Amino acid sequence: MILFHDQLTKRENAQVDIEDRGYQFGDGIYEVIRVYNGKAFRLQDHLDRFQRSADEISLQLPYNLERLSQLLQELVQTNQLADGTVYLQTSRGVAPRSHPFPEESHSVIVAYTVEAERPLNHLQNGIRTMTQPDIRWLRCDIKSLNLLGAVLAKQKAKEHGCQESILHRDETVTEGSSTNVFLAKDGQLFTHPANNLILHGITRQVVLELAADMGIPVKEEAFTLQDLHRADEVFITSTTMEITPVIEIDGTPVGDSTPGNLVRRLQAAFEHQI
Ligand code: PDD
Numbered sequence: 576m577i578l579f580h581d582q583l584t585k586r587e588n589a590q591v592d593i594e595d596r597g598y599q600f601g602d603g604i605y606e607v608i609r610v611y612n613g614k615a616f617r618l619q620d621h622l623d624r625f626q627r628s629a630d631e632i633s634l635q636l637p638y639n640l641e642r643l644s645q646l647l648q649e650l651v652q653t654n655q656l657a658d659g660t661v662y663l664q665t666s667r668g669v670a671p672r673s674h675p676f677p678e679e680s681h682s683v684i685v686a687y688t689v690e691a692e693r694p695l696n697h698l699q700n701g702i703r704t705m706t707q708p709d710i711r712w713l714r715c716d717i718k719s720l721n722l723l724g725a726v727l728a729k730q731k732a733k734e735h736g737c738q739e740s741i742l743h744r745d746e747t748v749t750e751g752s753s754t755n756v757f758l759a760k761d762g763q764l765f766t767h768p769a770n771n772l773i774l775h776g777i778t779r780q781v782v783l784e785l786a787a788d789m790g791i792p793v794k795e796e797a798f799t800l801q802d803l804h805r806a807d808e809v810f811i812t813s814t815t816m817e818i819t820p821v822i823e824i825d826g827t828p829v830g831d832s833t834p835g836n837l838v839r840r841l842q843a844a845f846e847h848q849i
Contacts, residue, residue: 576653578646578663578686581638583653586687595683597666600674601721603682604628605664608647609814610656610688611849616814618644620777625663628718634667637682647686659690660815664720694816698842701822701834702738702811706800707731709742709749709772716771728752739811741824744772746799754813755779758806759837764793765802778812785844791837808835818842 579589597603606625609616622640629636636643647661663686670677711724728740729752740752749767750756755776757766764786769775786793803809809821809829818841820834 576650578650578684580684581642581646583646583650589685592669594672595666595669596677596680597664597683597720599672600667601719601723602632602634603664603666603720604632604634604718605662605720606718607814608661608663609849610651610659610661613651613655613657615647615651615661616849617777617781618647620780621663624718624775624777625665629665631714631717632667632719633676634665634682636665637684643684650686650688654688656688656690658692659688661686661688666720691815694819697738697819698817699834701820703736703823704739704741704751704809704811704821705732705735705737705825706743706748706803707740709744711742714771715749715773716769716775718774725752737823739816739821741803741811741821743800746801747797748800748803749773749797750776751811751813754811754816754819756803757782757810757812758798758803759808759810759835760802760806762792762837764791764837765796765798766793767797768795776812776814778814778817781845781848782812782818782841785841785848789840789844791840806830808838810834810838810841818845 576583577586591598606621608621665682665684668680668682670680707728732740741756742749750773757764767773807830811819820838821829822832
């Protein structure tokens with residue numbers, strides 16, 4: 576079953592209109608939520624970010640977050656999803672194609688579940704990455720359906736045998752194409768501040784909380800490509816990739832090319848939360 580508007584229904588009953596603004600303009604927002612043991616992890620944080628993204632683009636959600644939360648949990652239960660993800664999106668609805676907001680339209684909500692194992696191989700052994708210019712717009716804090724910048728960056732990573740692209744604006748590292756980036760240097764963690772240049776990742780937030788609990792100092796400060804290449808440890812975070820060590824950047828090993836001590840401690844603490 577899937578969620579379409581406010582009903583759980585069969586997938587074949589849902590249709591995208593050719594003039595849906597999400598389809599034509601990327602005029603909409605989304606969330607990816609992890610489900611562990613049948614429970615949506617940090618659901619409220621995802622819903623709050625969904626509402627914030629909607630507010631930032633003046634998109635009216637058709638019903639409140641409480642109802643949405645109920646429907647998503649019903650969806651997970653109905654599909655008997657134990658481990659996987661929920662994909663949730665809304666577009667500004669269907670209207671004759673014209674750039675300004677339509678006078679009349681109703682936002683369209685869709686959600687569906689996907690079974691997925693945790694990425695244990697990458698969590699254990701780490702991933703290879705490459706750096707690329709961040710060509711995205713200046714409101715990366717909005718979880719918008721416009722993902723072409725991320726798609727192109729991820730495709731290039733794949734072509735180079737890498738699992739993620741780490742993006743930079745001039746010399747400043749922002750985030751990954753679908754992840755946030757942390758580095759460790761001399762026992763301290765650094766990550767880009769949660770401003771308009773990055774998505775305010777929920778896993779990033781979990782890491783900040785865990786680090787605080789564990790007495791690991793964190794600076795939410797931008798760092799450079801040079802800092803990245805000189806780091807003791809680098810890791811990325813996201814709903815689907817959790818806390819994944821980076822063992823190589825642009826063909827150069829990070830540290831001794833194996834996951835470091837800090838990332839291992841954070842991974843262990845994260846496992847207790849899920
Ligand atoms: N990506 N930065 C970007 C650009 C992202 O797209 C994501 C999430 C993150 C991490 O955010 P979170 O920890 O809340 O998942 C950071 C999702 C998973 C995706 O597009 O598949």
